Amino acid sequence: xxxxxxxxxxxxxxxxxxxxxxxxxxxxxxxxxxxxxxxxxxxxxxxxxxxxxxxxxxxxxxxxxxxxxxxxxxxxxxxxxxxxxxxxxxxxxxxxxx
Amino acid sequence: xxxxxxxxxxxxxxxxxxxxxxxxxxxxxxxxxxxxxxxxxxxxxxxxxxxxxxxxxxxxxxxxxxxxxxxxxxxxxxxxxxxxxxxxxxxxxxxxxxxxxxxxxxxxxxxxxxxxxxxxxxxxxxxxxxxxx
Amino acid sequence: xxxxxxxxxxxxxxxxxxxxxxxxxxxxxxxxxxxxxxxxxxxxxxxxxxxxxxxxxxxxxxxxxxxxxxxxxxxxxxxxxxxxxxxxxxxxxxxxxxxxxxxxxxxxxxxxxxxxxxxxxxxxxxxxxxxxxxxxxxxxxxxxxxxxxxxxxxxxxxxxxxxxxxxxxxxxxxx
Numbered sequence: 565x566x567x568x569x570x571x572x573x574x575x576x577x578x579x580x581x582x583x584x585x586x587x588x589x590x591x592x593x594x595x596x597x598x599x600x601x602x603x604x605x606x607x608x609x610x611x612x613x614x615x616x617x618x619x620x621x622x623x624x625x626x627x628x629x630x631x632x633x634x635x636x637x638x639x640x641x642x643x644x645x646x647x648x649x650x651x652x653x654x655x656x657x658x659x660x661x662x
Numbered sequence: 663x664x665x666x667x668x669x670x671x672x673x674x675x676x677x678x679x680x681x682x683x684x685x686x687x688x689x690x691x692x693x694x695x696x697x698x699x700x701x702x703x704x705x706x707x708x709x710x711x712x713x714x715x716x717x718x719x720x721x722x723x724x725x726x727x728x729x730x731x732x733x734x735x736x737x738x739x740x741x742x743x744x745x746x747x748x749x750x751x752x753x754x755x756x757x758x759x760x761x762x763x764x765x766x767x768x769x770x771x772x773x774x775x776x777x778x779x780x781x782x783x784x785x786x787x788x789x790x791x792x793x794x795x
Numbered sequence: 796x797x798x799x800x801x802x803x804x805x806x807x808x809x810x811x812x813x814x815x816x817x818x819x820x821x822x823x824x825x826x827x828x829x830x831x832x833x834x835x836x837x838x839x840x841x842x843x844x845x846x847x848x849x850x851x852x853x854x855x856x857x858x859x860x861x862x863x864x865x866x867x868x869x870x871x872x873x874x875x876x877x878x879x880x881x882x883x884x885x886x887x888x889x890x891x892x893x894x895x896x897x898x899x900x901x902x903x904x905x906x907x908x909x910x911x912x913x914x915x916x917x918x919x920x921x922x923x924x925x926x927x928x929x930x931x932x933x934x935x936x937x938x939x940x941x942x943x944x945x946x947x948x949x950x951x952x953x954x955x956x957x958x959x960x961x962x963x964x965x966x967x968x969x970x
Contacts, residue, residue, distance in 0.1 A: 565673055569714060572680025576706060579687035591770040592696050598762060599690070599703050602755065603683065606714050609748070610676075613718060621747040622829075628751055632758040636765050643769035682887065689894035697932065698903055701890060701946040704929040709887040743831060750829075760926035764933055767944070771934050 566614040573610065577603045594638055601631035668737070672717045679713030686710060696775050700767055707759040715752045719745050815850060822846045868916060871966045878962065883928055886953075890929040890946065903944065905934070906951050910941045911960065917967040924959055 580603065583596035605624050612620025682705050689702030725740030826842040827833065893900060912918045922933040925943055930950035934942040945951035 565676060569676040569680040569717075572677070572684050573714075576680075576683040576687040576710075579684075579691060583687075583690050589696060589770070589775055591766060591773075591775055592699060594766055595696070595699060595703050595763075596690065598766065599686070599706055602707055602711055602759070605751070605755070606679075606683070606711055609715065609718055609751070613721065618722060618741055618744040621744055621751070625747060625751055625754070625829075628754050628758070632754075632762055635762040639762065639765040639769045643772050682891065685891045685894055689890070692894060692899060693901070695903075697944045698901060698946060700932050700944075701930055702894060704927065704932075705887060705890060705894075708883050708927060708929060712883075743828075747829065756927065757923075760923040764922065764926050767932050767934055771942075 566610050570607065570610050570614060573603050573607050577607070590642055594635065594642065597638075598631070598635045601627070601635065605631065668720060668723075672721050675713045675717030675720065679710050679715075679717065682706060682713065683710035696770055697767070700763060704759070704763065707755065707763070711755050712752060715748050715755075719748045719752075722748065815854070818850060818853065819846060822849060868920075868966065875962060875966050879924055879927070879959075882959070886928045886930050886950070889949070893947065901946055902948050903946055904948070904951055906943050906945060906955065908941050908943055908954055908957075908960070910936065910939050912963060912967055914967060917963055920966075921960065921963045924963065925954060928953075 577600055580596045580600040584593045584600065587593055605628050608620050608624040608627060612618050612624070686702050686705030686707075689705065690699045693699045693702055720737075721739060722741040722744040723737040723739050724745060725737075725742050823842070823846060826846065830838060830842065832838045910918050910921060912921055918936060922936050922941055925931050925933045925941070928950075930946045931954050932944045934944050936942075943951070943954055945954065
């Protein structure tokens with residue numbers, strides 16, 4: 565039962581890896597890596613059940629937190645080229661990137 | 663009887679969720695440009711993760727001692743703490759998935775990533791978005 | 796290191812007190828529930844440190860007002876979320892059918908929809924709901940307009956019909 569779902573998740577991960585290497589833009593790659601992260605969370609959760617160790621759920625939770633922060637940070641960096649944007653200078657919310 | 667019904671439901675949810683993950687990945691392979699690929703990428707994030715985690719939640723089940731030790735309400739494995747963690751995980755994924763997708767799409771739009779197919783019908787006023795590069 | 800500007804809905808120091816206590820109580824309950832360890836001083840101390848850090852960060856970011864909106868909006872989400880969930884399931888099946896169709900019948904388009912919500916939180920919930928529904932992605936939220944990329948005409952019509960907008964509005968201002 566878990567093995568079937570694990571197989572589907574692993575197939576998805578392989579396709580995401582292909583997509584991440586194919587590109588063509590950096591945003592396609594980030595999108596693929598983002599979905600790869602979601603699949604990793606599901607993989608950890610399913611593995612916990614498959615191997616009879618539901619404590620793995622804590623790892624899945626931590627991974628979900630890291631995955632979110634990571635993808636937002638990479639998206640922000642690819643937009644601004646800088647993670648600590650000066651909010652006082654751009655307080656109006658307009659795009660500093662021409 | 664109720665146990666086999668639960669078991670069948672868990673099967674359906676797990677396999678269905680995995681199927682949606684694969685369909686989403688196939689869609690990301692087939693769709694022509696970045697913006698349409700984001701639509702396919704929401705499939706594993708919403709129903710794929712949702713069905714798999716819901717299936718695991720049903721499997722771990724509940725164990726509520728409503729009527730004392732001997733007569734508790736018990737469904738599935740009776741691992742309430744794990745069910746709560748799965749629920750938190752699902753809510754967290756549903757809350758953060760659109761946020762990171764939006765951050766990514768907004769960054770791509772600000773950097774002027776364009777459609778590489780026939781230009782879509784553009785109803786918006788700022789359609790003449792300058793290409794920064 | 797920069798301080799974020801205060802949000803327009805910033806509260807005075809007097810009003811934030813009960814909100815911070817509510818935040819501490821919520822965070823403590825979550826920590827105790829998930830750790831499941833109640834007799835280890837080190838673990839409990841680390842929990843207290845984490846809670847203090849989160850409260851400090853919330854104050855520093857001037858985002859206590861959003862926490863208030865969260866506490867009042869929370870119960871109303873209970874009626875909104877099932878509807879949103881059903882919409883997501885329907886949209887998932889539509890997008891899955893499009894992907895599996897050999898002809899790939901997509902007609903991407905860009906639409907601008909009004910965002911009548913008053914509070915930042917209401918706008919974020921509306922934009923997030925649009926992104927969460929497969930087939931539509933919110934591109935840019937600026938002023939009172941939201942730029943939405945839709946995969947098909949049906950998905951675009953679904954957003955333009957405005958049912959989600961009405962529901963988020965109703966949740967924001969019940970009466």
